Amino acid sequence: MKWEDLADQPCSIARSVAVIGDRWTLMILRDAFLGVRRFEAFQTRLGISRTIITERLNLLVDEGVLAKVPYQDRPVRHEYRLTPKGLDLYPVVMAIVHWGDRHYAGEAGAPLLHRHKACGCDFHPVMTCSECHAPVDAREVETRAGPGAG
Amino acid sequence: MKWEDLADQPCSIARSVAVIGDRWTLMILRDAFLGVRRFEAFQTRLGISRTIITERLNLLVDEGVLAKVPYQDRPVRHEYRLTPKGLDLYPVVMAIVHWGDRHYAGEAGAPLLHRHKACGCDFHPVMTCSECHAPVDAREVETRAGPGAG
């Protein structure tokens, strides 16, 4: 299998991974959620090849995860903003952050804290069931083919 | 920046992405959560180079995400099982699945359904606040440097 074929698999992970599943794309999304919007800022923060920044930003724009919005004319300059589809990735990003916090934080603790404005507390994300609202554990879930299976 | 440097960043996303953040590793984890345990099964299901399977499985074992457990002697054969650290990735995998279900499912619907045994319902994951238990939206969160910041 090749990368391009991932998008055609009857599997939501494969389809998502085809868009967001490489190292630099995930790092770009992290920065986007931290408020980074400009090409130069992504490039400087990540310190990777401009070619890759261009390519990844274009892919995310093509997929509707980011929108390219002009913020000045003469000369035209654009910034990259998360779309609603992009904002929907927040649980993915937070789940990854939380796993890193649990398993790779040093003695000092987590590099970043997240405060939930609604309640005012520092929090970590908890995955709950949409139906009974209880926290869900991997072993309590049964997976089976759905209507969109191949 | 190079891949190896990601693990040394004062950022939980970078550290996590250094381990799980490439296309094939995420696909291997998907299969692991679906019950796949053997080298041949991973290779056949993914249809990618055996070299990559070997390399990725070894990385995941080194990082304690999978454990290499012998299931027979003469000749010794191993299977790869999710460790508790690996099972902690379930929210990451489910968040990715859910994003794919929302934005890439065809007319037919989701390729896979997930039943929460505790309540018996098909569900999707909801990210909630560990403190007030309310669902969390990206715009309700304020991020700031934590004790482990660089």
Added chain:
DNA sequence: TCACCTAAGTTCAGTTTCTGGACGAACCAT
């Protein structure tokens, strides 16, 4: 007016990584 600066790319040679396919090791079944 001229030199220099910024932002957002593009181009390209050289390096690293990935692929597909063959091969190897250690055993089992017939």
Added chain:
DNA sequence: ATGGTTCGTCCAGAAACTGAACTTAGGTGA
């Protein structure tokens, strides 16, 4: 003896990534 299974390794060629220079379109200061 021949073929099958499982889990790899090895290698040449293809694809992806890197770093550095270059481009475009305009702005700044002297």
